[in-house]
Amino acid sequence: MRNPFNKINDSKNSTTSEAAVDTPTRAGRTGRILGMSAVLSVGLMAVSTSTPAMAVESSTEQTQEKALDTTIERASQTVTIDASAVTASIERDSYSVGELAAAVPAVAAVEAPAPEPAPAPAPEWVLPVTGNISSPYGPRANKPVPGVGAFHYGIDLAGPSGTPIQAVASGTVVAAGVLGTYGNWVLIDHGNGVQTGYAHSSAIVVSVGQVVSAGETVALRGSTGASTGPHLHFEVRVNGDRIDPAPFMADRGVTLGQ
Numbered sequence: 001m002r003n004p005f006n007k008i009n010d011s012k013n014s015t016t017s018e019a020a021v022d023t024p025t026r027a028g029r030t031g032r033i034l035g036m037s038a039v040l041s042v043g044l045m046a047v048s049t050s051t052p053a054m055a056v057e058s059s060t061e062q063t064q065e066k067a068l069d070t071t072i073e074r075a076s077q078t079v080t081i082d083a084s085a086v087t088a089s090i091e092r093d094s095y096s097v098g099e100l101a102a103a104v105p106a107v108a109a110v111e112a113p114a115p116e117p118a119p120a121p122a123p124e125w126v127l128p129v130t131g132n133i134s135s136p137y138g139p140r141a142n143k144p145v146p147g148v149g150a151f152h153y154g155i156d157l158a159g160p161s162g163t164p165i166q167a168v169a170s171g172t173v174v175a176a177g178v179l180g181t182y183g184n185w186v187l188i189d190h191g192n193g194v195q196t197g198y199a200h201s202s203a204i205v206v207s208v209g210q211v212v213s214a215g216e217t218v219a220l221r222g223s224t225g226a227s228t229g230p231h232l233h234f235e236v237r238v239n240g241d242r243i244d245p246a247p248f249m250a251d252r253g254v255t256l257g258q
């Protein structure tokens with residue numbers, strides 16, 4: 001980076017050389033233009049006195065430094081002498097800061113309202129229980145136990161006994177008790193002609209008329225009724241017809257058998 005002082009010096013040297021060349025020429029030709037000569041003389045004087053002028057500037061800087069020192073001294077004197085004034089100043093500052101802090105949220109709220117994170121919506125349909133599909137919906141080649149029909153009107157989800165069985169959607173309990181080969185049986189009405197049933201549980205934890213939400217425990221997996229092992233017999237009824245629960249639940253984002 002070029003030193004600015006060098007630039008200033010170059011400029012002054014250039015001015016000096018031009019004046020040295022021009023002055024004798026113009027003075028020789030037009031001695032009658034006294035005014036111009038006077039101006040040039042003044043210009044030369046200004047150039048010749050440039051060095052003393054810098055000295056003056058230097059002394060001016062020193063004077064300013066002194067003045068600054070004086071100001072600092074005066075300021076420190078003020079702080080030392082007038083303690084009440086300092087206290088008042090601090091109080092004003094703290095008041096100003098408090099006022100600013102209060103104003104910032106208001107301005108931020110107006111200019112850039114913080115986007116509210118959307119709360120995760122509660123799932124409308126959930127898995128009734130984990131477990132492997134031990135028997136799918138449809139015709140069965142062999143009856144697992146006597147008394148069980150040749151056509152399987154639900155899906156069996158096998159797994160440990162006692163595992164909580166959840167309502168797959170919100171609804172109202174319309175049946176809760178022992179029902180023949182179903183053993184402990186819970187039926188939930190979800191409205192719009194849709195009902196879900198839960199059979200063979202070891203225990204029922206809801207009662208008829210109870211309103212449940214999706215994911216709420218309604219029973220515990222067991223092997224009551226016509227059953228050879230702990231599993232949930234899960235049914236879906238639409239307008240009274242027992243349909244295949246797998247595609248019905250898949251359409252609602254739930255994959256049975258996991």
Ligand SMILES: [Zn+2]
Pocket residue numbers: 135152154155156232233234
């Ligand atoms: Zn079954």
